[in-house]
Amino acid sequence: MGELNGGPVRIVLAGAYGHGRSHLENLRRLTGLGLVELAGVCDVLPVDADRLHGLGAPEQARPEDLAGLIERTGAQITILCTPIDTHAELAVTALRAGSHLLLEKPPAASMADFERIAAAVEETGLACQVGFQSLGSAAVPAARKLIASGELGEVRGIGVAGAWERPADYFTRSPWAGRRRLDGRDVVDGALTNPFAHATATALAVAGAEERGAIASVELELFHANPIESDDTSAARIRLADGRVITVAVTLCATGRTEPYLLLHGSAGTARLTYTTDDLDGTVHPRTDLLQNLVEHVRAGAELLVPLARTGAFMEFMEAVRLAPDPLPIADEHQTIHPGRREVPGVRELTDASAERLALFSELDVAWAAGSGGKEPRTARGNARELRVAGTPVASYVWEPDLPATDSPRPYLHPVRTLGGVEVTEYRPDDHVHHLGVSLAISDVGAVNFWGGRTFVRDRGPSWLGDHGRQRHDAFEETGDGFAEELTWLGPDGAVVARERRTVLAAALPSGGPSGASGDVPGAAGGDAWMLDFAFTLTVREPLEIKSSACKGRPGAGYGGFFWRAPKSSPDVAVFTGEAEGEQAVHGSVTPWLALVSGAWSLVFVQLGHVDPWFVRVAEYPGVGPALAWDRPLAVADTLSRRVVTVxxxxxxxxxAAGRLARAAGAPS
Known part of the structure; x- marks a missing residue:
């Protein structure tokens, strides 16, 4: 990196098209002031001289050579204005190459990516300023001062409204526009997270709730009028940890443009902040340019206005949007379809009413949002096949899922149902979004996370490491009651970690099961039951160890292997074995069968062959699975085989009754 001196600060711009044009204009201004010099431009396309007029002849490179460009030019600051899904990789690259960073909003597509960037900031000691330009406005501290003064009385909430018009080609301007995912990567482009990201970030800043932990919960109502994957018309209610509420109602389907605003609701009055014009109740406040602030930080140690940590709460909101069910379509009958664009009549007034009443769309008596309430269930996505028992559908096996990398994508069974139609699995629940009904999930296979979520690190705790693998379906082989499947387990770099042969069968219980003893099965409807036979053989390329979090110092966290996540909403869930009862007694026990029961369903798990300790959760959530590496690593030199039959x-x-079913499924007497 170049030495700091009194001359211009050397800059690299990554992303010269799209919003990058505004950065080029700002660089011309700052170059004219003698503050900066554009030393390099990084883009997938060549940048023509006309676009760089007035900025000299900066060296050009492609994104994969960003580190080399920074090192060759001695750039002290990198402006990163690239697609959202590339932010984490390029931000970490720039920081580790020795460059401070101006990172466009939103900072990252996921919390995992945000934490990767934060770790690189801590590791390098360099600055990362996030491009929420509205947070450089003096109107934000002025609004906070107004709240603190008590002039508005007790401020119970902030309503945000934004209504813009966007043509249809706005959503086709790039491959990632209007997408939630692209090629298996999170993008999370939508009205809430991109064009109106400033709205939420500014409201959080005014509320003094900017860092992680400030948000208690998020309710979302995501809709789209345009034929896109993401949201173009949405509402959100954010409950802060201190009890206050922020609502955000925005649309890209209005006619014309009005400036978005915040409405502060106090017991003694209200105040209005139009964040795009820095106008707080008629007083226009000055705004500091964030690149200029970063330059002053690099040259003289000025305090950053929008350091990465100040966007942690926004990323909690962004993560809630990422994990939410896909947006619901607004039917054509509720739209006016103009040439080249779509309008939702009355939507501007609707956003105003939301800000005024701190209400969601579903609470404002609007036909296209009626009954949504943000309560649409999470749904299984991807290619699936159905399992049946005597003609009755009992399970859906999703063999090619569309999931984010942080879920460690893998085939799974969901929904799984009793013969009476009661659902007995849960998919991507809020408490553990990487729980996928029934799946084979292991937290550490040769240092690759095939469980999903954060990886436990000794003396550090759960951490995002970018170490997630995925299970790739290769082929099916049909059998009478189900199928055999060939899979490849791949690391985050695409390298093969292991290969697997799996069999999944759904069948009625053999003779002597509950159908012949229904009177002895209390609560079972006529003794109706079926069994899921799940077996696998894992073959490793070279000797490796399988580990659980317990192996790394987290007591009791021995999970990893066949795992069944049951519905949290089930009433009166209990667990027992043939010898013991209750979560504490059976967690870690080594016994052939275990039953998880509720008022509506029962699951009897039987390990055939090798018996591992049982990992059990009931109080926090209902989940069961044999633990391959309960408290010490399991060395695998060649192959590993296990089989679990679930009644x-x-x-x-x-x-x-559970014991009889277990024996009918093959458990020893």
Missing amino acids: VADGRLDRA
């Missing part, structure tokens, strides 16, 4: 029954079973 799925309607109603609540007692220990005696």
Whole structure:
């Protein structure tokens, strides 16, 4: 990196097209002031001389050579204005190459990517300023001062409204526009997270709730009028940890443009902040350019206006949007379709009403949002096949899922149902979004995370490491009651970690099961039950160790292997084995069968062959699975085989009935 001196600060711009044009204009201004010099431009396309007029002849490079460009030019600052899904990789690259960073908003597509950038900032000691330009406005501290003064009384909430018009080609301007995911990568481009990202970020800043932990919960109502994957008309309610509320209602389907604003609701009055014009109740406040602030930080140690940590709460909101169910379509009958654009009549007034009443769309008596309430269930996505027992559908096996990398994408079974139609699995629940019904999930296979979520690190705790693998479906082989499947387990770099042969069968219980003893099965509807037979053989390329979090110092966290996540909403969930009862007693026990029961269903798990300790959760959430590496690593030199048969029954079973079903499924007497 070049030495700091009294001359211009050397800059590299990554992303010269799209919004990058505004950065080029600002660079011309700052170059004219003698503050900066554009030393390099990084883009997938060549940047013509006309676009760089007045900025000299900066060296050009492609994104994969960003580190080399920084090193060759001695750039002290990199402006990163590239697609959202590239932010983490390029930000970490720039920081580790020795460059401070101006990172366009939103900072990252996921919390995992945000944490990667934060770790690189801490590691390098360099600055990362996030391009929420509205947070450089003096109107924000003025609004906070107004709240603190008590002039508005007790401020109970902030309503945000934004209504813009966007043509249809806005959503086709780039491959990632209007997408939630692209080629398996999170993008999360939508009205809330991109064009109106400033709205939420400014409201959080005014509320003094900017860092992680400030948000208690998020309710979302995501819609789209345009034929896109993401949202173009949405509402959100953010509940802060201190009890205050922020609502955000925005649309890209209005006619014309009005300036978005914040409405502060106090017991003694209200105040209005138009964040695009820095106008707080008629007083226009000055705004500091964020690149200029970063230059002053690099040259003289000026305090950053929008350091990465100040956007942590926004990223919690962004993560909620990422994990939400896909947006619902607004039917054509509720739209006016103009040449080249779509309008939702009355939507501007609707955003105003939301800000005034701190209400969601579903609470404002609008036909296209009626009944949404943000409560649409999460749905399985990807290619799936159905399993049946005697003609009755009992399970859906999703063999090619569309999931973010942080979920460690893998085939899974969901929904799984009793013969009576009661659902007994849960998919991507809020408490653990990487729980996928029934799947084979292992937290550490040769240092690759095939479980999903954060990886436990000794003396550090759960951490985002970018170490997620995925299970790739290769082929099916049909059998009478199900299928055999060939899979390849791939690391984050695409390298093969292991290969697997899996069999999944759905069948009625053999003779002597509950159908012949229904009177002895309390609560089971006529003794109706079926069994899911799940077996696998994992073959490793070279000797490796399988580990759980417990192996790394987290007591009791021995999870990893076949895992069944049951519905959290089920009433009166209990767990028992043939010898013990209750979560504490059976967690870690080594016994051939275990039953998880509720008022509506019963699951009897039977390990055939090798018996591992049971990992059990009931109080936090209902989940069960044999633990391959309970408290010490499991060395695998060549192959590893396991088989679990699960009896799925309607109603609540007692220990005696569950034992009979377990024996019918193959458990030893």
